[in-house]
Amino acid sequence: MVLQVGETEVTERAMYERKERTEDGDEDGGHRRRRSTIGTKDGPPNILITAHPSSTSSTSFLSSQNYNTPSPASLPPLSPVPPSPMDPEKDSPYFSSYSRTASPPPPPRRGSSTPGLSPNEAPSSTNSSSFFAGYTAPSRKFLGKHLRKLSTTLPSYIAPSPTTSAASSAPGTPYYDSKRHDSYLPSHPSRLRRITTHRRFRPLALLTTLLLAFYLFCFPPLLHLYRRTPWLGGGHKFVIILAANKEGGVMAWKGAKEWAAERESIANKRHYANKWGYHLEIRDVRARKRYAHEWREGWEKVDVLKEVMRKYPGAEWFWWLDLHTYIMEHSLSLQSHIFNNLEHVTYRDINLYNPLNISHPLTPAEYPYLTPEEYSAVGDGKAESINIVVPQDCGGFNLGSFFVRRSEWTTRLLDIWWDPVLYEQRHMQWEHKEQDALEHLYTTHPWIRPHTAFIPQRMINAFPPGACSESPNDPRIFYNKDEHDFLVNMAGCEWGRDCWGEMYGYKVLAREMNRGVLERWWRRWSGEGKK
Amino acid sequence: MHFALPNKDHRSSPLRATSAVSQMSRTYLRNILRRPVGVLIGVVVLLFLYLGLSSSGGEVKYGNPPAVLVTVIDRANYSEDYLNRVIADRKDYAKRHGYSVFIKDVSDYKTDSPYTLWAALPTLRHAMTTYPTGKFFWYLEQNAIIMNPSLSIEEHIMDPARLSKLAMRNQAVVPSSGIIKTFRNVNTKTVGLVMSMDEAGIAPSSMVIRNGAFAKYLLDAWYDPLIRNYWNWQRDKLAASLEHLVQWHPTILANYILIPQRILNSYPTTANGEGTYQDGDMVVSFKGCEAKDSGRNCEAEFNKYWEQKKQSSS
Numbered sequence: 001m002v003l004q005v006g007e008t009e010v011t012e013r014a015m016y017e018r019k020e021r022t023e024d025g026d027e028d029g030g031h032r033r034r035r036s037t038i039g040t041k042d043g044p045p046n047i048l049i050t051a052h053p054s055s056t057s058s059t060s061f062l063s064s065q066n067y068n069t070p071s072p073a074s075l076p077p078l079s080p081v082p083p084s085p086m087d088p089e090k091d092s093p094y095f096s097s098y099s100r101t102a103s104p105p106p107p108p109r110r111g112s113s114t115p116g117l118s119p120n121e122a123p124s125s126t127n128s129s130s131f132f133a134g135y136t137a138p139s140r141k142f143l144g145k146h147l148r149k150l151s152t153t154l155p156s157y158i159a160p161s162p163t164t165s166a167a168s169s170a171p172g173t174p175y176y177d178s179k180r181h182d183s184y185l186p187s188h189p190s191r192l193r194r195i196t197t198h199r200r201f202r203p204l205a206l207l208t209t210l211l212l213a214f215y216l217f218c219f220p221p222l223l224h225l226y227r228r229t230p231w232l233g234g235g236h237k238f239v240i241i242l243a244a245n246k247e248g249g250v251m252a253w254k255g256a257k258e259w260a261a262e263r264e265s266i267a268n269k270r271h272y273a274n275k276w277g278y279h280l281e282i283r284d285v286r287a288r289k290r291y292a293h294e295w296r297e298g299w300e301k302v303d304v305l306k307e308v309m310r311k312y313p314g315a316e317w318f319w320w321l322d323l324h325t326y327i328m329e330h331s332l333s334l335q336s337h338i339f340n341n342l343e344h345v346t347y348r349d350i351n352l353y354n355p356l357n358i359s360h361p362l363t364p365a366e367y368p369y370l371t372p373e374e375y376s377a378v379g380d381g382k383a384e385s386i387n388i389v390v391p392q393d394c395g396g397f398n399l400g401s402f403f404v405r406r407s408e409w410t411t412r413l414l415d416i417w418w419d420p421v422l423y424e425q426r427h428m429q430w431e432h433k434e435q436d437a438l439e440h441l442y443t444t445h446p447w448i449r450p451h452t453a454f455i456p457q458r459m460i461n462a463f464p465p466g467a468c469s470e471s472p473n474d475p476r477i478f479y480n481k482d483e484h485d486f487l488v489n490m491a492g493c494e495w496g497r498d499c500w501g502e503m504y505g506y507k508v509l510a511r512e513m514n515r516g517v518l519e520r521w522w523r524r525w526s527g528e529g530k531k
Numbered sequence: 532m533h534f535a536l537p538n539k540d541h542r543s544s545p546l547r548a549t550s551a552v553s554q555m556s557r558t559y560l561r562n563i564l565r566r567p568v569g570v571l572i573g574v575v576v577l578l579f580l581y582l583g584l585s586s587s588g589g590e591v592k593y594g595n596p597p598a599v600l601v602t603v604i605d606r607a608n609y610s611e612d613y614l615n616r617v618i619a620d621r622k623d624y625a626k627r628h629g630y631s632v633f634i635k636d637v638s639d640y641k642t643d644s645p646y647t648l649w650a651a652l653p654t655l656r657h658a659m660t661t662y663p664t665g666k667f668f669w670y671l672e673q674n675a676i677i678m679n680p681s682l683s684i685e686e687h688i689m690d691p692a693r694l695s696k697l698a699m700r701n702q703a704v705v706p707s708s709g710i711i712k713t714f715r716n717v718n719t720k721t722v723g724l725v726m727s728m729d730e731a732g733i734a735p736s737s738m739v740i741r742n743g744a745f746a747k748y749l750l751d752a753w754y755d756p757l758i759r760n761y762w763n764w765q766r767d768k769l770a771a772s773l774e775h776l777v778q779w780h781p782t783i784l785a786n787y788i789l790i791p792q793r794i795l796n797s798y799p800t801t802a803n804g805e806g807t808y809q810d811g812d813m814v815v816s817f818k819g820c821e822a823k824d825s826g827r828n829c830e831a832e833f834n835k836y837w838e839q840k841k842q843s844s845s
Contacts, residue, residue: 367653368639368640368653368657369653369654369656369657369660370656370660371659371660371663411782412748412782415780415781415782415783416748416752416780416782419752419758419776419779419780420779421757421758421775422755422757424761425760425761426757440757444755444756445751445752445755446747446751447748447751448751
């Protein structure tokens with residue numbers, strides 16, 4: 001009950017101070033009072049448990065009270081997003097805006113007030129003195145309750161008449177200068193107004209308004225509808241599968257950077273999918289007991305693909321994306337980028353880029369029993385026979401970003417992809433699990449080759465510098481800003497590199513490269529963004 | 532105005548003669564038919580539908596020949612006379628029904644294991660390449676004889692109605708473990724692999740495969756080098772590896788039908804008598820006669836049935 005005593009003492013002290021302030025017309029004090037009253041009425045009587053009895057400062061009392069109110073707005077401030085310590089890019093203009101030191105935390109949010117409003121803004125609904133039943137201030141009773149409230153509602157933009165301005169020249173309301181606002185009253189209609197209201201131009205004005213309204217309110221949803229309809233834009237024929245929550249913090253603690261990178265990656269895919277009307281399927285690929293055995297690791301990918309294919313029966317192409325990928329060019333649709341001319345964008349003959357040295361095509365000397373299509377280096381060469389589109393990096397197939405098409409063939413591939421007998425014999429060698437398994441199938445099963453196509457890596461899976469350290473100068477592998485590569489895959493960033501730093505860097509870079517005309521003009525004009 | 536009951540023109544009223552929807556659609560249809568534009572649009576739509584359907588069906592038409600008989604012979608270990616009789620037996624059967632015969636030697640395909648039965652798989656694949664429009668490919672082991680050549684493959688075994696009668700549904704694929712069972716509903720018109728089961732388990736010594744993408748997938752997966760060289764197959768490798776594939780891969784199990792043994796794979800004797808040859812059965816297979824310790828002689832057994840067949844046909 002000591003606390004109880006302390007509470008009453010502090011309350012009385014605060015009330016006393018407040019009373020003094022209001023009488024002085026102290027604006028700051030008025031503000032604090034408004035904030036402090038939140039929850040006092042509804043909260044339990046002992047909500048001030050942290051208020052020390054010896055506290056004399058009303059500020060500390062107020063803050064402690066606020067932290068104990070159940071209002072969601074009074075939560076402690078969020079910690080700032082950690083900075084990107086990307087040293088090599090520090091000189092580049094894209095990364096310069098982000099300093100190495102952590103920015104100071106934002107001012108804690110208290111109550112629902114916004115700091116920095118004009119003092120004339122009134123408390124919305126609270127009336128301070130009514131909350132303190134035992135307290136009465138005889139001299140301010142009426143004015144404190146009503147007059148102040150009346151005089152301080154929303155700021156009025158109507159120029160006051162000379163009489164009102166004279167009346168309001170009392171201290172406390174010096175905010176409207178009647179002389180300045182006189183020009184608001186137009187002596188004659190403006191030129192624009194005369195034109196738009198002219199009889200001859202009236203239909204034109206109406207039409208313009210209607211068109212503008214259509215563009216603003218009807219065009220975006222109609223465009224979205226068009227883009228996603230399978231037989232128009234075809235967006236719903238594509239599903240983007242994003243493998244989020246990788247390992248779920250089981251193998252390593254998921255800190256602020258990991259959360260931030262995940263959030264950024266999801267937001268990126270979501271924006272892209274929304275823009276073009278694709279389905280986005282975010283799958284949780286945390287470490288599970290089911291896949292924990294050494295033979296089954298990495299097997300989740302195929303299971304997820306099977307499930308998603310079942311979930312979207314109308315979709316045709318499924319795009320697997322690892323978490324640490326970033327779509328750089330949102331203005332490119334998958335259709336225009338790849339699928340409208342699939343047979344030209346992809347290559348079937350692996351000899352064009354063959355880091356694994358797979359012998360291709362199959363020869364009659366080794367396989368004397370195949371069909372001409374299976375002996376051919378390019379299958380039948382038609383886009384319709386492509387069922388899987390895989391990029392290759394310096395180490396072979398890369399399944400961080402690849403496409404599969406719904407078909408009988410794909411069902412069979414997904415079924416045979418993981419076989420316990422194969423895994424039992426190879427799980428020590430197959431370091432990249434499902435990737436190695438696919439390479440094995442591609443190499444030894446002739447039925448797979450005529451339906452597999454490869455895509456140049458930078459089309460869907462460009463690497464940042466740091467990945468593929470075996471061949472650091474290969475122009476086919478690494479992201480090229482000047483050629484506006486579509487996607488960056490920060491492959492392997494979780495092993496010794498900074499995923500969040502890289503992702504943030506590419507985010508800034510993508511924004512920088514895809515500024516609109518107006519924004520670019522504004523930046524040039526205002527001198528912003530210059531060193 | 533709100534009334535207690537709907538008036539008789541209201542759509543919920545039971546007094547209305549016809550429903551609003553049918554009335555509307557009738558007038559709508561009548562109007563469409565009256566206008567030439569509507570008719571034209573309808574014709575164009577039908578035309579597109581027809582073109583779309585006909586263009587999607589641009590696949591291979593199987594059925595020429597209706598079936599191909601595939602046998603792998605082992606010239607190194609069997610006498611010339613015996614093998615000639617085996618080939619004559621196959622050719623005689625194929626001639627009766629207009630089938631083709633595809634016979635290869637085990638040495639024609641280099642396999643990296645001494646187990647010769649693996650050669651069946653590339654031979655089947657080779658037969659499909661040689662006869663790309665063949666419909667069924669019947670693999671029959673060398674040590675087997677067709678006792679009733681009047682039975683055809685497409686009527687005796689692969690006819691959908693007959694197959695749905697024969698199919699052993701919900702049958703454990705590996706009888707000893709019995710966890711994975713054959714599906715109750717397999718499409719008998721598209722089924723890819725039909726075989727029987729003897730006392731030891733499934734018996735690939737006589738099996739029918741339907742030509743198509745599934746067959747290539749199955750044969751390639753079965754012939755995978757890691758499958759072939761696996762050290763831990765518990766019995767006859769060809770059968771054990773297929774057992775494994777069928778149990779682990781539903782795309783194979785969904786195209787797989789087990790039928791009673793005597794339909795295409797009788798044995799001279801079996802312990803429980805279910806698979807023992809009776810007069811009128813299609814095939815006698817001397818499975819296991821090649822084993823050194825079995826005390827059996829394949830050629831002698833074959834010759835015995837060869838004479839029996841000759842007598843009955845003459």
